[in-house]
Each structure stands twice: as C-alpha cells, then as structure tokens.
Amino acid sequence: MSNRKWTVGLSAIFLVFCYFLVQFLSSTITIERLVQQMQQSKADNRNVKHVVLISQELDNPYWRTMQKGAEEAAAKMGMEIEYTGPIRINPAEQLKLLEKSIAARPDALLVQGVKDRQYDVLIGQAIDEGIKVITVDTDSPDSRRLAYVGTDNREAGRRMGELVAGDSSWKGSIGVIIGSELAENQLQRLEGFRSVIDKTAGFQIVDVRSSNISRFQAAGQTEAMLSQYPGIRTIVGFSAWDAVGAVEGMKAKNRADIRVFGFDDLGETRQAIAGGAIMASVVQQPSEIGYSSVSLLHQYFNGGSSPAKQYTATEILDASRLKPGEVHR
Amino acid sequence: MNIRRMLFIFIPALVILNNSIAFFIFQSGRTVQMSYNVALERVLLYKQIAGQTEGNLRALNLYLTDRSQSRHSEYLRQRDILSGLRGSLSAQETIQATGGAVRNYRNMIDTFIAQEEAVLRAVASQSSLSYVALYEEAEKTAGFIQEEGHQLVDTELSFYQPFYRQILVHTDVMNKWGVAIYILNTLLSVAFAYWISLGISRPIKQLVQAAKKISYGNLQAAPPRIGAHNEFGILSEAFGRMQDNLKELIARDKESLEKDRLVKELELKALQNQMNPHFLFNTLNVLSKLALLEGAEKTSDLTVSMSNLLRYNLRKLDRPVTLRDEVNHAKEYFVIQQARFNDRIRFVTEIDEAALNVHVPTLTLQPILENAFVHGIEGKEEGAVIRLTIERLQDTVRVAISDNGFGMSEEVRESLLRFDAEPVFMQDRGQSTGLGTRNVFKRLELFYGRRDLVEIDSKPGRGTTVIMRIPCTGKEGGDVSDTDRG
Numbered sequence: 054m055s056n057r058k059w060t061v062g063l064s065a066i067f068l069v070f071c072y073f074l075v076q077f078l079s080s081t082i083t084i085e086r087l088v089q090q091m092q093q094s095k096a097d098n099r100n101v102k103h104v105v106l107i108s109q110e111l112d113n114p115y116w117r118t119m120q121k122g123a124e125e126a127a128a129k130m131g132m133e134i135e136y137t138g139p140i141r142i143n144p145a146e147q148l149k150l151l152e153k154s155i156a157a158r159p160d161a162l163l164v165q166g167v168k169d170r171q172y173d174v175l176i177g178q179a180i181d182e183g184i185k186v187i188t189v190d191t192d193s194p195d196s197r198r199l200a201y202v203g204t205d206n207r208e209a210g211r212r213m214g215e216l217v218a219g220d221s222s223w224k225g226s227i228g229v230i231i232g233s234e235l236a237e238n239q240l241q242r243l244e245g246f247r248s249v250i251d252k253t254a255g256f257q258i259v260d261v262r263s264s265n266i267s268r269f270q271a272a273g274q275t276e277a278m279l280s281q282y283p284g285i286r287t288i289v290g291f292s293a294w295d296a297v298g299a300v301e302g303m304k305a306k307n308r309a310d311i312r313v314f315g316f317d318d319l320g321e322t323r324q325a326i327a328g329g330a331i332m333a334s335v336v337q338q339p340s341e342i343g344y345s346s347v348s349l350l351h352q353y354f355n356g357g358s359s360p361a362k363q364y365t366a367t368e369i370l371d372a373s374r375l376k377p378g379e380v381h382r
Numbered sequence: 383m384n385i386r387r388m389l390f391i392f393i394p395a396l397v398i399l400n401n402s403i404a405f406f407i408f409q410s411g412r413t414v415q416m417s418y419n420v421a422l423e424r425v426l427l428y429k430q431i432a433g434q435t436e437g438n439l440r441a442l443n444l445y446l447t448d449r450s451q452s453r454h455s456e457y458l459r460q461r462d463i464l465s466g467l468r469g470s471l472s473a474q475e476t477i478q479a480t481g482g483a484v485r486n487y488r489n490m491i492d493t494f495i496a497q498e499e500a501v502l503r504a505v506a507s508q509s510s511l512s513y514v515a516l517y518e519e520a521e522k523t524a525g526f527i528q529e530e531g532h533q534l535v536d537t538e539l540s541f542y543q544p545f546y547r548q549i550l551v552h553t554d555v556m557n558k559w560g561v562a563i564y565i566l567n568t569l570l571s572v573a574f575a576y577w578i579s580l581g582i583s584r585p586i587k588q589l590v591q592a593a594k595k596i597s598y599g600n601l602q603a604a605p606p607r608i609g610a611h612n613e614f615g616i617l618s619e620a621f622g623r624m625q626d627n628l629k630e631l632i633a634r635d636k637e638s639l640e641k642d643r644l645v646k647e648l649e650l651k652a653l654q655n656q657m658n659p660h661f662l663f664n665t666l667n668v669l670s671k672l673a674l675l676e677g678a679e680k681t682s683d684l685t686v687s688m689s690n691l692l693r694y695n696l697r698k699l700d701r702p703v704t705l706r707d708e709v710n711h712a713k714e715y716f717v718i719q720q721a722r723f724n725d726r727i728r729f730v731t732e733i734d735e736a737a738l739n740v741h742v743p744t745l746t747l748q749p750i751l752e753n754a755f756v757h758g759i760e761g762k763e764e765g766a767v768i769r770l771t772i773e774r775l776q777d778t779v780r781v782a783i784s785d786n787g788f789g790m791s792e793e794v795r796e797s798l799l800r801f802d803a804e805p806v807f808m809q810d811r812g813q814s815t816g817l818g819t820r821n822v823f824k825r826l827e828l829f830y831g832r833r834d835l836v837e838i839d840s841k842p843g844r845g846t847t848v849i850m851r852i853p854c855t856g857k858e859g860g861d862v863s864d865t866d867r868g
Binding site: 056059062063066067069070073074076077080081083084085087088090091092103133135152153154155156157158159 | 403406407409410413414416417420421477482485486487489490492493494522523526527529530542545548549552553555556559560562563566567569570573574577580581
C-alpha cells in the first residue's frame with residue numbers, strides 16, 4: 054500500500070512538473086514566435102525605384118494628402134516613396150534634407166520649389182548625379198528640374214480674385230494673409246490675385262501679412278491687421294491655416310462683418326464654411342499632385358518625356374457645394 | 383520486471399530527463415539570446431560605419447595637411463575598412479522599417495567615398511584649391527552619414543522595442559518557471575531515486591530480519607511477504623520454501639527418533655516375554671529338591687542346571703555381563719541339552735581365558751547355541767558336534783559358534799543378517815527361526831553402535847558357523863561377578 058502511495062505521490066509531482074514545463078514551454082514558444090516575427094519583417098526591395106518626397110512641413114495635412122496620392126501611384130507602379138520634411142516650416146532644414154537626400158542617391162526627388170539660389174544649385178547637382186527631380190506644389194522655374202506638377206498658383210490667385218471681386222456689394226479694403234513671403238507659390242497666388250483686384254474698381258488690397266503657415270500666427274496677424282485697418286471688409290488667406298486663423302482673429306476683435314476667403318479644405322475650414330464664418334475656399338488637389346508626379350516619374354523612368362509643367366485643377370468650395378455629410382473628412 | 387531491468391530503465395530515464403530539462407532550459411536561453419543578436423549586430427554595424435566615416439575623414443584631413451606618403455597609406459587603410467563595412471552592410475538583411483534608410487545609408491557611404499576620391503584627384507592635379515570645396519562636401523556627407531546612422535539605430539531600436547518589451551515580459555515568466563522547474567526536477571529526482579532505492583532496500587531489510595529470526599531458532603517466523611515479481615519475490619518465496627522444508631525435516635527427525643525409541647522398548651519387552659517367568663524357576667527349584675530327596679541325583683543336577691539357566695534368563699536384560707558369564711551360561715544350557723541328546727551330540731569348547739573379561743550384552747551366546755541345536759543338530763542321528771571358539775585377537779574377541787548340521791540356504795543366511803527387517807518364517811518347519819538370533823545381532827549393534835560385528839558362514843548340508851567380533855576397547859571391566867543370583 055505504501056508503494057501505491059509512492060506511485061500516487063510521484064505521479065502528482067510529475068503532473069505538476071509537466072504543468073510547469075508547459076508553462077515554460079509556452080513562454081519559450083512565444084519568444085520564439087516574436088523572434089521569428091522580428092526576422093520575418095525583412096525587407097527585400099532592391100529593384101524598387103526609390104523616390105523621396107520632401108515636404109514643406111512634415112505633418113501638414115496638405116502634404117500628408119499628397120504623400121498618400123504619391124504612395125497610391127507608387128504602389129501601382131512599383132516604386133517606393135520616402136516621405137520626409139522639417140517638423141516645423143523651416144526652409145534651411147528643407148535645404149539640408151535635400152542635400153542629405155542627394156547624398157543618399159535616390160532614383161527620384163519630389164521637392165517643393167523654394168525661392169533660393171542654393172536650392173536651385175542643389176537641384177542641378179542632383180540632376181547631374183542622375184536623380185530625376187520634379188517640383189511639386191511650388192515650381193522653381195530657374196532650376197534644372199525636369200518638371201513641375203501642382204496647382205497653377207497664378208491661376209488659383211486669379212480665381213480667388215474673381216471670387217472676391219464677384220460680389221460688388223462688398224467693395225472696399227482687403228486684407229491678405231500669405232503663408233510665407235519666401236514661398237514661391239504664395240507669391241504667385243498673390244500675384245494672380247492682385248492682377249484681378251487691380252483691374253476691378255472699388256477693391257483695394259490694404260495689407261499683406263505672413264502667417265508662416267501657422268493658425269496662431271494667422272490669428273495674431275489678423276488681429277494686428279484689423280487694429281491697423283479697422284475698415285477691412287474682406288480677408289483672404291493664401292495658405293491652408295490662414296482663413297481659420299483669420300476667423301479666430303476676428304472673434305478676438307469681436308468683428309463679424311468681414312468676409313473670409315481661404316485656401317484648401319482642412320476640416321476646420323469646412324466646418325467654418327458650413328457655419329458661415331468662411332465664405333469660400335479655393336481647394337487644391339494635393340492627392341492628385343502626388344499621384345500625377347509619381348506617374349510622371351514613371352514615364353521618365355521608362356524613357357518618356359513630358360511637358361515641363363503639369364497643372365492640377367482647383368475647385369471652389371462654398372456652403373452651397375458643401376454636402377452636409379462632408380463637413381468632417 | 384526484474385531489478386536489473388528496472389534499474390537499467392529507470393536510472394538512464396532519470397538521467398535523460400534531467401539532461402533534457404537542462405538542455406531545454408539552455409535552448410530557451412539561447413532563443414532569447416538570439417533575439418538580442420538579431421538587432422544588435424545591425425545596430426553595431428551602423429554605429430561602426432558612422433565611427434569609421436569619421437575616422438576616414440580625419441585621416442583624409444591629416445593627409446591634406448602634410449601630404450606625406452604614410453598619411454596617404456593610412457587614409458587608404460581607413461578607406462578600405464570603410465569599404466569592407468559597406469560590403470557587410472550590403473550583405474546584411476534589413477527589416478522592412480529600415481529598408482529604405484539602409485539603402486540611403488549605403489548610398490551615402492558610396493557618395494562619401496566618391497567625394498573623397500574627388501578630393502584626392504583634385505589634390506593630385508595641383509591645379510587649384512578646388513579640393514577645399516570638395517572636402518567640405520565630403521565633410522557634409524560624413525555629417526549626413528552620422529545623422530542617418532543615428533536615425534537608423536533609432537528606427538531599428540524603436541522597431542524592436544515592442545518585441546523586446548514582450549520578450550522581456552516572457553523572459554521574466556520563463557525565468558520564473560525555469561527556477562520552478564529546476565526545483566521540482568530536483569525534488570522529483572530525489573523522490574524517484576529514493577523510491578527506487580526503497581524498492582530494493584525494503585525487501586532486503588525484510589529478508590534480513592526474517593533470516594535473523596530463523597538463525598536465532600525461531601522457525602515459526604513468518605517469511606517476508608513480497609508480492610513483486612522480481613528477484614526479491616523469488617528470493618522471499620525460496621526463503622519461505624526453505625523454511626517450510628526445514629520445519630518438515632525437523633518434524634520428521636523427531637518422529638523417527640520417537641519411533642526408534644518405541645521399537646527398542648517393544649523389542650526389549652518381546653525379548654523379556656520370550657523368557658520363562660519366575661514361576662517356572664521356582665517350580666524347577668522344588669523339582670530339584672524333590673529329585674534329591676527321592677535319590678535321583680542326576681535328575682536333581684539337571685534340574686539345578688535348568689534352574690540356573692532360567693535364573694540367568696530372568697536377570698535384567700539391559701545390563702551387560704562378562705563373556706565369562708555368558709560362557710558359563712552356555713555350558714549350563716549344553717548340560718541340559720546333553721541330558722536330552724546323550725551321546726548324539728558333542729560340545730567342544732576352545733576358550734582363551736584372557737578373552738573372557740570382555741563385556742557383552744546378556745544372552746548373547748545362548749540363543750545362538752539354541753539355534754544351532756534346533757536348526758543344525760536336532761535332526762542328526764549321531765556325530766553332531768557344536769564348537770564354541772573364543773580367541774583374543776588384537777582389539778577384538780572373536781567368538782565363533784559352529785555346528786556340523788544341515789546348514790542353511792543363502793536366502794536364510796542373508797535374512798538373518800538383515801536383522802533390521804521383519805523376521806522371516808520358515809514355513810517348512812512350522813517353527814520360527816532366527817528371531818532369537820536376530821535379536822542377539824541387533825542388541826550387539828545397539829550395544830556397540832556398529833553393524834559389522836556378525837558374520838555367518840553356512841552352506842546347506844555343510845554346517846553353520848556364526849562369528850561375532852566383540853570389540854574389547856573400553857568395554858573390558860575385569861572380573862564381573864554375578865550379583866543377581868536368586
């Protein structure tokens with residue numbers, strides 16, 4: 054009987070032992086699986102064309118949308134998009150990123166045109182190294198870039214001008230906020246805008262301020278502008294955050310008798326249009342810019358040639374064209 | 383299962399279990415190790431490349447400062463190291479997250495090396511200071527390489543971070559269970575070993591205890607009960623059987639001793655019963671006196687002889703007498719027989735006086751003489767001779783009683799000598815034979831503890847000689863007088 058006790062006891066210990074072993078084993082297996090996962094995620098894409106997209110601002114929704122469009126096209130055409138950019142708008146940083154990208158010898162570069170001599174030199178250097186360079190969003194016509202893909206900014210400015218001057222009941226002073234005085238696209242828009250306003254009697258631009266593509270700076274500049282020119286009846290923002298910032302600035306000044314026009318279709322802009330605070334917005338198609346530029350690169354890689362400029366369309370977004378369900382995108 | 387096989391299976395099993403546990407734990411440790419190696423190798427390479435780029439640039443700078451051959455070769459050495467590292471970078475597999483970055487890194491190194499070569503070319507051409515701008519470019523690229531290297535390490539580490547976090551958690555769990563397994567494994571092994579040793583030592587202890595009890599004389603001690611079908615089971619069974627056999631043997635021995643005792647008693651009683659009772663002796667005494675009174679002296683003498691014969695017969699049978707007494711008794715017996723047979727019979731004695739002091743059992747000679755009369759002489763009309771020869775040999779006294787009668791068949795002779803066996807009855811004479819003779823032989827055997835004392839020499843028609851060899855060592859007691867007379 055004692056023997057039986059022994060057998061039972063030993064079996065019990067053995068069962069517990071087995072349980073421990075299973076526990077141990079499960080941990081080991083989990084670790085092994087993790088190690089396998091670590092090893093499985095190896096990259097093997099040597100033959101994929103490598104395209105670097107240097108944005109103006111890394112997490113800007115406009116640039117992110119462009120990235121998406123570009124990636125969509127890249128996925129179709131067997132390319133790989135590396136998206137980079139300064140965290141805050143910083144032309145110097147953008148320049149450095151370009152230099153760095155050239156050193157890394159990608160197959161192609163998608164860059165924003167910057168009104169800077171050195172920038173143009175770098176683009177030329179890249180072309181010398183055999184890197185295809187396309188400017189997006191903003192052109193840099195003095196450089197040796199292969200092509201420009203993006204909005205025709207003068208045309209967009211003109212459309213904005215027609216939009217503002219279309220209603221003669223709002224004749225009077227116009228305050229303009231632009232993203233940056235260095236940014237070619239902003240200046241071109243302003244130029245196009247000015248060409249329409251100057252031809253229209255009763256409208257005049259009294260002030261142009263730079264927001265540095267910041268909502269808070271736009272609000273601050275609006276406040277300052279309204280203090281300086283209380284007679285302003287229309288505010289036009291040429292970069293994405295300008296109109297939204299202007300609305301905030303007006304609120305701070307307790308002004309509600311001013312029309313606001315903006316650019317692009319941020320969620321906040323759409324809400325403001327739906328709420329009536331912003332009259333309308335000229336909307337660019339960043340996704341299309343991204344997509345078209347990659348398609349163009351594809352043509353270049355395959356030996357084709359294309360026009361040096363490829364404009365993407367703009368749309369006017371106002372309360373009438375805003376579908377209720379589309380306020381939040 | 384027998385013990386040998388059991389040990390042969392269990393001990394290696396235990397060793398294998400322990401070793402496989404150790405190996406298993408070791409293997410798991412290696413898996414964890416491997417997980418670290420996966421990332422570490424690459425991260426180290428990135429770092430090394432970044433450092434080497436710096437060193438390369440410094441070597442180039444030093445060369446540019448003094449343009450010596452040794453500096454140049456030092457630079458070339460540095461550049462070759464960098465090229466080698468770049469080669470191992472290409473050979474290195476990369477993860478998805480850093481695939482592009484690694485390619486950039488590689489290309490940057492190529493750019494850097496190309497730029498350095500451009501610098502050297504510019505220096506060689508001696509044309510201008512154009513190498514300065516080129517050097518600055520290379521410097522810038524080196525800066526990018528540093529930066530990209532850091533970036534890569536960061537990316538790599540942040541990619542692995544969630545994995546490592548999980549691995550750490552699981553490693554903790556694993557370690558905990560691992561320790562538990564070690565402890566339990568030790569416990570299990572000890573218990574197992576103890577169990578096995580118990581299976582061997584316990585039966586041995588039981589057997590030892592039982593053997594001890596038996597050696598102290600306790601035959602009734604229960605044999606150990608070992609149910610197992612191994613060597614111990616067989617041993618305990620054999621032990622039990624041996625014990626049973628021993629008991630049986632002892633019992634049989636006791637029984638046979640008892641039987642012997644009974645037989646002896648019975649035989650003595652029977653012998654005594656064969657002798658005449660006192661009544662006859664007393665009557666004979668009266669007859670002798672009466673014969674004397676009536677003047678029949680011969681009758682009186684015969685009667686006295688008869689009386690003496692009877693008295694001798696009635697004495698205690700378990701007490702030894704001297705051979706002399708026996709011879710006297712035999713003579714008395716002969717006198718009586720002579721009265722019966724007259725001249726038909728002659729009694730011849732050749733006696734060595736020196737041999738007569740030897741001790742013999744009572745009634746040794748007379749039954750044999752009687753036998754000689756009855757079976758050897760009785761039917762003979764005349765010339766019958768019975769001879770009693772006693773001579774002293776070296777350490778025995780040879781007593782021979784011979785007749786010249788009918789003799790006996792070999793069968794009878796042998797049956798007489800087989801005095802252990804049941805007496806054989808001679809059917810043709812209707813008279814028991816050999817009982818007295820056999821009794822004598824048997825008593826001689828019991829008295830001396832030897833069987834080879836008696837010899838019978840006989841052939842049908844040629845007479846019979848019975849020879850007894852009485853050992854005289856230690857049995858010689860000088861002249862023993864008849865103390866029991868009357």
